[in-house]
Amino acid sequence: MVIVRICLLLAALFVVMPAQAQPAKTLTIGITQFPHTLHPTIDSMAATSYIMGLARRPITAYDADWQLICLLCTDLPTLKNGRAEVVEVSKEVGDGTGRGIAVTYTLPPKAAWGDGTPITAADVLFTWEVGRHPQVGISAAELYRRILDIKVVDDKTFTLVMDRVGFTYNSIGDFGLLPAHIEGPAFRDDPAAYRSRTAYDRAPATPGLWFGPYRVTEVSQGAQVVLERNPAWWGPSPAFDRIIVKAVENTAALEANLLAGGVDMIPGELGLAVDQALAFEKRHGSRFAITYKPSLYYEHLEVPVDLPMFADVRVRRALLHAIDRQSIVDQLFGGKLTVATTRVSPLDWIHHPDLKPVAFDPDAARQLLDEAGWTPGSDGIRRNAEGQALSFPLQTTAGNRTRERVQQVLQAQWRQVGVDAQIRNEPARVLFGETMNKRQFKGAMLFAWISSPENVPRSTLHCDEIPTEANAWTGQNYAGWCDPKMDETIDLIEVELDREGRHVLWRRLQEQLMDGMPDLPLFFRSEPFILPLWLKGLRPTGHLNPSTLWVEQWTVEQ
Amino acid sequence: MTRALRRLGQSVLVLLIMSFVIYGLIGLMPGDPVDLMIATLPNITPADIARLRELHGLDLPIWERWWSWLTAALGGDLGNSRLYGAPVESVIAGPLLRSLMLIAASLTIALAVALPIGILAALRPRGVFDTVANLVAFVGLSMPTFWLGIMLIMLFAVTFGWLPAGGVPQTGAGLVETLRHMVLPVATLAVGTVGQYTRYMRAAMIETLNQDYVRTALAKGAGRWRIVLRHALRNALIPVVTVLALDFGMLFSGALITETVFAWPGMGKLIFDAVMGNDYALALAALLLATAVTLLGNALADAAYGWLDPRIRRGSKAP
Numbered sequence: 049m050v051i052v053r054i055c056l057l058l059a060a061l062f063v064v065m066p067a068q069a070q071p072a073k074t075l076t077i078g079i080t081q082f083p084h085t086l087h088p089t090i091d092s093m094a095a096t097s098y099i100m101g102l103a104r105r106p107i108t109a110y111d112a113d114w115q116l117i118c119l120l121c122t123d124l125p126t127l128k129n130g131r132a133e134v135v136e137v138s139k140e141v142g143d144g145t146g147r148g149i150a151v152t153y154t155l156p157p158k159a160a161w162g163d164g165t166p167i168t169a170a171d172v173l174f175t176w177e178v179g180r181h182p183q184v185g186i187s188a189a190e191l192y193r194r195i196l197d198i199k200v201v202d203d204k205t206f207t208l209v210m211d212r213v214g215f216t217y218n219s220i221g222d223f224g225l226l227p228a229h230i231e232g233p234a235f236r237d238d239p240a241a242y243r244s245r246t247a248y249d250r251a252p253a254t255p256g257l258w259f260g261p262y263r264v265t266e267v268s269q270g271a272q273v274v275l276e277r278n279p280a281w282w283g284p285s286p287a288f289d290r291i292i293v294k295a296v297e298n299t300a301a302l303e304a305n306l307l308a309g310g311v312d313m314i315p316g317e318l319g320l321a322v323d324q325a326l327a328f329e330k331r332h333g334s335r336f337a338i339t340y341k342p343s344l345y346y347e348h349l350e351v352p353v354d355l356p357m358f359a360d361v362r363v364r365r366a367l368l369h370a371i372d373r374q375s376i377v378d379q380l381f382g383g384k385l386t387v388a389t390t391r392v393s394p395l396d397w398i399h400h401p402d403l404k405p406v407a408f409d410p411d412a413a414r415q416l417l418d419e420a421g422w423t424p425g426s427d428g429i430r431r432n433a434e435g436q437a438l439s440f441p442l443q444t445t446a447g448n449r450t451r452e453r454v455q456q457v458l459q460a461q462w463r464q465v466g467v468d469a470q471i472r473n474e475p476a477r478v479l480f481g482e483t484m485n486k487r488q489f490k491g492a493m494l495f496a497w498i499s500s501p502e503n504v505p506r507s508t509l510h511c512d513e514i515p516t517e518a519n520a521w522t523g524q525n526y527a528g529w530c531d532p533k534m535d536e537t538i539d540l541i542e543v544e545l546d547r548e549g550r551h552v553l554w555r556r557l558q559e560q561l562m563d564g565m566p567d568l569p570l571f572f573r574s575e576p577f578i579l580p581l582w583l584k585g586l587r588p589t590g591h592l593n594p595s596t597l598w599v600e601q602w603t604v605e606q
Numbered sequence: 607m608t609r610a611l612r613r614l615g616q617s618v619l620v621l622l623i624m625s626f627v628i629y630g631l632i633g634l635m636p637g638d639p640v641d642l643m644i645a646t647l648p649n650i651t652p653a654d655i656a657r658l659r660e661l662h663g664l665d666l667p668i669w670e671r672w673w674s675w676l677t678a679a680l681g682g683d684l685g686n687s688r689l690y691g692a693p694v695e696s697v698i699a700g701p702l703l704r705s706l707m708l709i710a711a712s713l714t715i716a717l718a719v720a721l722p723i724g725i726l727a728a729l730r731p732r733g734v735f736d737t738v739a740n741l742v743a744f745v746g747l748s749m750p751t752f753w754l755g756i757m758l759i760m761l762f763a764v765t766f767g768w769l770p771a772g773g774v775p776q777t778g779a780g781l782v783e784t785l786r787h788m789v790l791p792v793a794t795l796a797v798g799t800v801g802q803y804t805r806y807m808r809a810a811m812i813e814t815l816n817q818d819y820v821r822t823a824l825a826k827g828a829g830r831w832r833i834v835l836r837h838a839l840r841n842a843l844i845p846v847v848t849v850l851a852l853d854f855g856m857l858f859s860g861a862l863i864t865e866t867v868f869a870w871p872g873m874g875k876l877i878f879d880a881v882m883g884n885d886y887a888l889a890l891a892a893l894l895l896a897t898a899v900t901l902l903g904n905a906l907a908d909a910a911y912g913w914l915d916p917r918i919r920r921g922s923k924a925p
Binding site: 082084085087090092182183189190191240243244246249250266268269270271272274294295296297298300301304305307308309310475477478480481482483484485486506507508515519520521522524 | 635636637638641642644645646647648649650651652654655656657661686689690691692693697700701752755756759760763764767770771772773774776777866867868869870871875876882883884
């Protein structure tokens, strides 16, 4: 009898078919990362932003057209519509000019937490209190500190007084609203312990934590997050009753899951690399809608410009002339990437259309290196007058297959002009936590920046942002680039409120980038979205705000 | 009793030393959590860094941090996970259960398959069955886990659509659904283990069957199967038990690849993330748990030796 039962059970394991059939109104999304926390502000992870997009809304965000819009406010404050005005502030704060800006937002009248409690200015005040509390451990605390005061106009309207005037005055996408009625007691009891007491991690299925089209109903740590329709959502009704976000870190397994029906789609934000998607498209392209969204991921090379070897701009220009970037894009990435002229994306409105990428020209590279005093030695490697070889490490994150392939091409192409690059990769935590952060690299570093549209490169190019022991290794100017003229342009861009005036300044900055070459631009990455043929309305953004922020626009084609 | 107490004392000492070694090794790795935050936060200030270092206790020397962890742990507080922002025990609970499910199932299957095959192969060394068993064992041992996992997914999930490609069943899923999710990861883990134990069992049995007492028994007319099962098997199992005890701890923490391929978040992945994310409290607790399981496995193996060979229990010496 026992044997019969075992046989029946085994049969049942295989008979339940198909293996991954989902309920009709469920969408399963496969991503390659699982968030460590679902708290909206404590830590920043792409997976957190992606899932939060389904269940929460930032006050403002950049949309798929890269325009700043209101998501949790009725009107985007501007100086023109009177919702923003320049005010006097203490010269002890901000940039020391004594000018700040007061920006007034109104929350949507029907906006409510998932338990029906209205979202009010009290939640805004509470979030500000948590965000700037030194013991909470919010890593991105700068925004909260820049807010000098919050004046409550009424239940739904509040005015933020910012400590400085800048053209991004009305963008507060990082202000992660918290429900005072749920999180208040945990925070006030012991702010230092709030991090480990927050309901976002202890009881993430609490309805009142969420206020998007969906709310989290189940979290299997490390595996998946289940979200269901939020009955308190005030916007257009989303198409699916339930969305499951499943984490499959191994991309080959993720592909298999997609083919087997275990997941319905793989988003570009946290999915396959372009080369993997191209290979997938060749085999299974007809079964899915595959799109490649050009993104603001800026792949580039940084060299320590304060080292004698790289101090001469002719050397840096020669290194770039020697790389056939278009060929790399065509051969390795099926032409889906965009060769970069500078760090400003050609899709950004501030892009300088008259500038063209440095051409692939090995002869020009050789000539520049000759002029810079690096002449070929008997082994083909160039040397300077002191006999020092033009030889340096070429580093990137170990295990990043795409970058490792690019590295090999770079190494071979540089070799053609007498430059010796030795591939020396490190795990991400060592590369970003030590080698780059503490400026220990002596050669070329291959990595990417991701930004929002019209992102001012202060932290990566300004003289004040070079990491040193004295500033506790803060700043992201790893190359050690310092050009007072470029600093001046950056300073002017930040405070120029007039769009046209800013456009002129952005053009100047891009010309300075072309002349000075603080880094070596490679290309702008694309994000491959592999979607089911029946899913419509998903608009990839290509920047930090994920496509899930507009999930209510996703529809099912019958 | 005295022996058990001595054993317990030794285990506690090992755990204590391991806790310091683990803490020290994680601390020696370049790049602490705040260093990594700096890389992703353009506006972070030196004051923020000082604040965050103090908050996470990173401003103290390693030995001081370890001591405060130890005193809290002895009081029952294993601390909070820095990555997950929750008490360590609650973070570990789910992955621990999932790992135990995989390991228990894969070891049971592996032993159930490997031991009979190893015994049968040993009865006629270099015979047809032995050759085929050896070949299969080597194939199992040689196949990379990630490759085998993907192949099984392609076959049973993609091509036939019989089983889920990975992931964990949703809350409230029944036994059948849970088992369906376990089939492929368990099979992947078991294949390599079957090959390994088949080889050990075969070698140990061949050696045992060549002992004088076996030949004597044969000369006295005892049946072949009676000799194998009643006399030789117990002795032949001793080296297998040794390997099994060592493997238990390794399987517990080392199923990382299987867990990653099948999106089955267990202890391997948890330990990897904790170490890479500089989550001292979580890494310590998880690795010490793995150490404790290994020690427990060894203690059970010692007990098993005594059952398999009473001479060991009595502490008598071989002539």
